[in-house]
Amino acid sequence: MNPLDITRAAISNTFRSKTRTTLTVTAIVIGAFTLTITSAIGTGISTYIDNQISSVAAPDALSITKASDAAPGSQSGPAPYDPDSAVVGGRFDGDGSEFSSGILTAADVDAIAGVDGVLEVNPILHLAPLYIEHDGTGKYELAINANIQMITPDLAAGAPTPEGGNHVLLTSAYLESLGFPDAESAVGQPVSIGIADHSGEIHEREATISGVQNETLFESGIGLNQTLSDALREAQDIGSPADTEVGFFLATARFDPGIGEEALSALKADLAELGYNAMTAADQIGIFQAIIGGIIGVLNAFAVIALIAAGFGIINTLLMSVQERTREIGLMKAMGMGGGRIYTLFSVEAVFIGFLGSVIGALGAMGVGAVTNVILAETVIADLEGLKVLIFAPIPMLAVVLLVMGIAFLAGTIPARRAARQNPITALRYE
Amino acid sequence: MNTTATTLSPPMLAAHDIRKSYGKGTARFDALAGVSLSVYAGESIAIVGKSGSGKSTLMHLLALLDQPDDGTLMVGDTNADELSVRQLNRLRNQDFGFVFQQFFLTPNATVFDNVVLPLKIAGVGARERKTRGxxxxxxxxxxxxAKNKAVNLSGGQKQRVVIARALVNNPKVIFADEPTGNLDTITGALVENILFALNRDHGITLVIVTHDPELATRCDSQLFIRDGRAVRSLDTLGEAA
Known part of the structure; x- marks a missing residue:
């Protein structure tokens, strides 16, 4: 029997018992559908993250925090007091020791600046402004994006925060509340930001909106330029004791983006040796990616479990088929068909069932995915510009189909072996 | 036993003192207890016996569908033991044709598809299958x-399809196991005529297993078998042994 005839015979055998085939295929469809959906979510989100890394992450910035001392385990009792740890001001409650990553002091900033490869260090001040207001339309709480120097903002309008004068970079979420119909109309408009000083008195600082950025998964909050940060910090510190050492919770360091992976690793290692955690924006976003990758992996595992269960369905179906076709198999063997060919015939049948189920499942997933994407884009993730939750890329889809066919092939080996080993005499006597 | 002139050349199939038993211990059943037989090219031979006599087992062994426990089986000059699985398959596919009492047609396949099955197994291309089929x-x-489903045929038509399937590979031997067993007398006679015409006009060797003495007498030679042993004549068959 030539391969084409075997394939044809296997396919037509599949449709002999339509109900049984339909049920088996349905089980596979469910597994393949789930796996396609989960892998499409994986592709969708990692594509989004990749885009974020390439478009949003500043390629030349490191975010530096102080490495916290090894946290004592709960059983080992309280950690001994370290008199050298900084006691600092700067809006940290107490001495800032509750701040898990530790506090950077001016001495730390100097140390970081001294590391080979660091071009510039910007300590990030801890600012807690109370509200933002535009033209008397109401006061709204605001979140400051301290990481603004780490990203290349995805702008909806205007420009990122230029120096010279007080500038803010709004996010699209603030537009409606502050009374702007769209991003364009907000650019160049004045806002006032309120901040409380040491004694609780509120000071307002005026600023101009330099631009509006799209909300992303990773970075939200209003960006401030250095001038405005300094002005707010000054207002915040009014009335605080004069000789308090200033603490920073974060510093951004610039480096030459052309130095390459190896030099960057060396730079991070140097900083780590001094007791600082240094991460690029890509590293930070990469953490999200790892978490999402893990979740997708678990979902995929469940889909594969469903497929393995469906594989038993294939075994069952084909065993019944072998039983029913005992005579036919015996006849074919009597007529000189080798065991290997019989084996192939049933294997191809199993693989075809897998193929059918996976293609239907994948196509179904694509249909559902297309609808879901539209619905999600209009509702839940409307603020996250450029996020397409489900992306059906050809290679993962092909991989799903091949995986299912592989599982089906493995499931088919048991019935195929049984068929191939049948003795023609016994088979022909079988009533 | 062989009365024809073919005795001059070596037999096409020869069984010498072959034995075959099924089961073990007390359940052991000797289907064949030492039977010898030669089949010469171009002859027709009947293996005659009641059901359970071992006649079908003998045919299965001659057709190389099974292996004897003891004794030798020669295919031309070759001992069947020495043939590889592949050679056996080819021999059954190319040189043997099978006609069964129960037809063994695939019910929902067309007559044509049933008939060309041996060609398909041999790997013959679709076009040639069409012509030969x-x-x-x-x-x-x-x-x-040709386009009807096998299930919709009458018994006689089915048996003709089975004969067509046996013939499609131009076999040297046709093994027929009770070819008229499921047919009425008239249809049975027609099928018999077809088989003997093939033997006469095309020189196809016939090995017919039957319990029907009339069919057996139409053959060139007969082997009577009872309880797994060859016996002398039709008369002996009727006696209690």
């Missing part, structure tokens, strides 16, 4: 039924 259906006057 239709030619053999033509020969058995079943060409007009």
């Amino acid at each position: 239709m030619a053999v259906l033509e020969q058995l006057e079943m060409a007009d039924k």
Whole structure:
């Protein structure tokens, strides 16, 4: 029997018992559908993250925090007091020791600046402004994006925060509340930001909106330029004791983006040796990616479990088929068909069932995915510009189909072996 | 036993003192207890016996569908033991044709598809299958039924399709196991005529297993078998042994 005839015979055998085939295929469809959906979510989100890394992450910035001392385990009792740890001001409650990553002091900033490869260090001040207001339309709480120097903002309008004068970079979420119909109309408009000083008195600082950025998964909050940060910090510190050492919770360091992976690793290692955690924006976003990758992996595992269960369905179906076709198999063997060919015939049948189920499942997933994407884009993730939750890329889809066919092939080996080993005499006597 | 002139050349199939038993211990059943037989090219031979006599087992062994426990089986000059699985498959596919009492047609496949199954197994291409399949259906006057499903045929038509299937590979031997067993007398006679015509006109060797003495007498030679042993004549068959 030539391969084409075997394939044809296997396919037509599949449709002999339509109900049984339909049920088996349905089980596979469910597994393949789930796996396609989960892998499409994986592709969708990692594509989004990749885009974020390439478009949003500043390629030349490191975010530096102080490495916290090894946290004592709960059983080992309280950690001994370290008199050298900084006691600092700067809006940290107490001495800032509750701040898990530790506090950077001016001495730390100097140390970081001294590391080979660091071009510039910007300590990030801890600012807690109370509200933002535009033209008397109401006061709204605001979140400051301290990481603004780490990203290349995805702008909806205007420009990122230029120096010279007080500038803010709004996010699209603030537009409606502050009374702007769209991003364009907000650019160049004045806002006032309120901040409380040491004694609780509120000071307002005026600023101009330099631009509006799209909300992303990773970075939200209003960006401030250095001038405005300094002005707010000054207002915040009014009335605080004069000789308090200033603490920073974060510093951004610039480096030459052309130095390459190896030099960057060396730079991070140097900083780590001094007791600082240094991460690029890509590293930070990469953490999200790892978490999402893990979740997708678990979902995929469940889909594969469903497929393995469906594989038993294939075994069952084909065993019944072998039983029913005992005579036919015996006849074919009597007529000189080798065991290997019989084996192939049933294997191809199993693989075809897998193929059918996976293609239907994948196509179904694509249909559902297309609808879901539209619905999600209009509702839940409307603020996250450029996020397409489900992306059906050809290679993962092909991989799903091949995986299912592989599982089906493995499931088919048991019935195929049984068929191939049948003795023609016994088979022909079988009533 | 062989009365024809073919005795001059070596037999096509020869069984010497072959034995075959099924089961073990007390359940052991000797289907064949030492039977010898030679089949010469071009002859027709009947293996005659009641059901359970071992006649079908003998045919299965001759057709190389099974292996004897003891004794030798020669295919031409070759001992069947020395043939590889591949050679056995080829021999059964190319040189042997099978006609069964229960037909063994695939019910929902067409007559044509049933007939060309041996060609398919041999790996013959679709075009040649068509020509040879239709030619053999033509020969058995079943060409007009080629597209019908096998399940919709009468018994006689089914047996003609089975003969067509046995003939399609131009075999040297046709093994027929009770070919008329499921047919009425008239249809049975027609099927018999077809088989003997093939033997007479095309020189195809016939090995017919039957319990029907009349069919057996139409053959060139007969082997009577009872309880797994060859016996002398039709008369002996009737006696309690």
